[in-house]
Amino acid sequence: MRNWYTAQELAGLAGMPGTERGVKKAAERLGWEGQRRLGSSRAIEYSFAVLPPETQAALLAASVNVEEAEVATASVPKVIERDVISSSRLLDSQRDVMTARLAFVREIERMSQVVSQQRAIMTLVGLARDGQLSPYLAARVERANDRKTADRSLSERTLKRWLADYRKHGEAGLAPARRKADLSVPEWAADFLRCYQRPTKPAVERAYAEFCTKYRGNTPSIHQVRRFLDKLSPEARERGRYSAQELKAFQPFRRRTTKNLLPGDVYTADGHKFDSEVINPHTGKPHRPEITTVLDVATRRVLGVSIGEAENAIDVMFALRDAIQRGGMFALFYVDNGSGFANEAVREVVDRLGGEMVHALPYNSQARGLIERAHQTIWVAAAKKLTSYIGADMDKHAGTKVHRISRQQLRDQGHTRLIPTMAEFMAAAEIEIEDYNNKPHRALAKIRDTETGRMRHMSPNEAWEAARATGWEPMLAPPELVNDLMRPQVVRRTVRGEITWDGNRYFLNELRHIHGEDVRIAYDVRDASRIWVRTMDGELIGEALLDGNASDYMPLNRIEKARGRRAQGQLKRGIDKLETLTGARVELVASTTAPNANLEPAQLEQAQHYAELAMERQAAEFEVPGDAMARYDLWQQLDARQRAGETLSLDEASWHASYPRHIDFKSIQRMYDFAAEQARA
Incomplete structure (x- = not known):
């Protein structure tokens, strides 16, 4: 809005003549206040206040019907000055209504610079009623009213309310109230x-x-x-x-970062029941082994693994011993509250190593997500590679078929190829651990691959070596100390130099002086031939050997002589019976190893050489390979030797005759026959 207008601008408006000349004459006749326009020597401008009311209304309407871009540009600076923090919390629907109402507030403020606020409001109400608002404002009338009724025009009361809300609360005051959900709890x-x-x-x-x-x-x-x-x-x-444990999946959690840790700062361990069956070496029956894994948190490197029948302190200590031998000492040992970790034996070992054991809260497996994720990556994936997999993802019918066939083979043959032996499983476990430690881990930092030139995550082994490159070195313990610490200790009483433990008797001559006293013994679960005896104060006395004071009931030479006399007596009595029955003299001829005098020297030498070879073959231990292809190749070799006229040993001949009935032999033979047919075709 301007306060001064020329005759050319006023010509043709309501209450004004239609020509510029007529406007000038009317101004002279009515004595309107005027002034020369700046920069012009002849043009006269007339004040807005002296114009007729209908002319002023026309000028106000013309000022409202400006271009949309001009209105938007004029309102930008004032929008920034208002309360943005409050409006940022609004919903999109509230913000749309607020913006539409703000456009009318801005228009009233702009018009109020020339006319009164009341007249500006009434001008907008009249233009809205007659449908003469600019496209910019007309498009915002319905949204500003925020009503679903048919009448969505503007009223004086509504515009005044918007002005009051804006001046009191800023932009946020123009937004409609948010409809609150009914949070009352019904009685049912x-x-x-x-x-x-x-x-x-x-x-x-x-x-x-x-x-x-x-x-x-x-x-x-x-x-x-x-x-x-x-x-x-x-x-x-x-x-x-x-x-309570599963409900935590719906709750917020704290994400832990390991960027500030060094290798060896924190070791974490946990047991995992393998999801596939393995032949138990003690019973010969299928079972699911328990795998205890020790992981370095900083590098995600697997350092120690122990395989047993169930989670127990012995397997935990063996896994921890392997981790210390490979990765060195640790500062924290982060474990759960399972029976294999929450016991005095493991805590004693950790305390003597100088570390600290930290137990996770009960029902809080999310806190040990690193070791749980490692179980999924290593052991669950490894179990799915085996035919004896019995996890939740195994097909029900296929699993039932494998179970039925494997049990039938165990009953009939004593072994089955559908379930791996413990030796095969442990060899495969070593390969899985090595693959995991050499595979890029997404939780580790990125490096540029030297072969491909692309960025990728480091593997646990690379992260370990990267830490060593920065100057860090693992704190390795002497093997003697580690072996000594990892031996469980119990208290036993000495009796005349002997100690009874686990159904065995151990003897140490130095114990003769402490008869009837309690001592501490350390034992190795993998070696029952000896125990280590210490005083109650911890001083090492020595190694007590299994049956160290045991000897034969009688000297062996006397027993051998008695056995010889008994054999001679039985033989003499047998000869006497034969002579009595036959009435003839019976003589015993001793066997001889002397060569036959009828053989020629060359024949005798050849016979001796053949006998030596035969004895070597008989003495050699015959072993059947564990691999199916290797067994088939061995049978082919034995079959070729037999067709060439060579004599097989008893074990070789027995296995050569029985192996063609095995399912592996038939399947491999069919494979070779099919390959031969394809080659001929």
């Missing part, structure tokens, strides 16, 4: 949740059906029940349907 909610929040996880329909049979009040519809459940948070809705 507790009764329904008792039917719904159960570990069996019943569906809403089944819980609602049970609820209707028990509830005595005004029963809600199932739609009301569903709307009530939608208002609850996942944690509140699923409480009772999940255990």
